[in-house]
Amino acid sequence: MNRFRRLRPLLPFAAAALVAGFVAGCATPPSNPEDRAEYDATNDPLEPLNRHIFNFNRGVDFWLLRPVTVTYRELVPDAVQKMVTNFLSNLRQPLAAANALLQNNPERAGQAFGRFVTNTFVGVGGLFDAMPDVPAVNEDFGQTFAVWGSGEGPYLMLPFIGPSNPRDAAGLAVEYFVDPVDLVLSNHFDAAYLSNVRLGAEAVDDRSNNIDTLDEIERTSLDFYAVVRSLYRQRRSDEIRNGERPTTPPSGGRIFSETQKQ
């Protein structure tokens, strides 16, 4: 997903901050068994630190990303914004194809690769979506690791990047080195700086596409941090399952029926 790619060069800093914060940021597990069960289910032992980083990220968003995004939306015509979204989405397809292959899903790999080729040549470099009936494939290394059996681990809030966990953070780190588009840019065109341009563009494009939803979620939330945590986990779990119905973690319906028994 685009939002994980935001400001990737800051990843080493993020890792250092996490290690430093680990000692200071751990919550003390409660001793009461019911509280303990809930603490384990929440799976956020770094919550105090994570909340600080979350507030920091909101500051970055408020002072930098959101204003830039709002200006972008005011200045750039909708049709051009749509082209930017198409173009960036198209550039994600080679990585998606590679990950679909790693997940032993050749059908999805073919879909991603077919989209990439068609949209690059027929869709004028990816500015237009020439295959609107075939959805873009969303696969990344975090999802691949999950398919390979890696658990997500505790919830992590990464500086600048946002919600994550050790598995998805490791996926980001791998992606930093092997994204096919970035490799081509740096190896064949000596234009590695374009990767950072792409990154900035993705941050703004992604923020722009989610601006109404995010504003709405923030407006209606009692605890914005907790909502984002739940939404991130549910979205990632859905992406890993490629939209199949969940069994673990249970669907909302399962939670409903289990609570009605008493």
Place this chain on the structure above:
Amino acid sequence: MRPLRSAGNVLVAAIVALLIGAWLLAPPAARADAFTDGARTYVRAMLDDGIRTLTPRELTDAERRQRLHDFIGRNVDLSGVAKAVLGRYWDPATPVQRQEFTDLFEQYLILSYVNSLQTYTGETFNFLNTADSGHGLAVVQLQILEQGEAPTRLDIDVRQAAGGRYQVVDMAVDGVSIITAKRSEFGAVLRQSGGIDRLNEILRKKNATLGGTN
């Protein structure tokens, strides 16, 4: 028990046994089909009802909220959902606290979602799969189609209440369930604030803010 006298009796007994077996086994399967078919028919009607009554542009805010309240009354197992959202905090709560929470939670849902109904622009629904998901629930899966946009997936969990009436118990948009999200959020508030009375107070304040801004 008297011994069976002839092969004829054995045959009759076997047929009766088979019939009883078929009667015991068949109804659940037949019921499951009727259950999921009914669920799909119900969801179709519910969505039509929602679009007809909730989305007209000329409604005032107050009218739309009132209609959404009525719609929830017709279609949602509200107390069940409130119970699921509170989780382990439901049992220790008094009936008064529970009722207060349920009412505030409904207000909160209305104020959270009423704005999105205003902006309905002719999206259509494409029904995919309907399945018996066990535990007395069926899930109706569909896509929301909007011109020029990628389809949004919507899973609607329904149950059959006493009298055969269907009720919605949860909805998940692109895999994000309302019950799961709200349970997690309210759980965080309950842990920090330490009780349902405090949660009710926070909800009341939130509702006042939300009600004033739309």
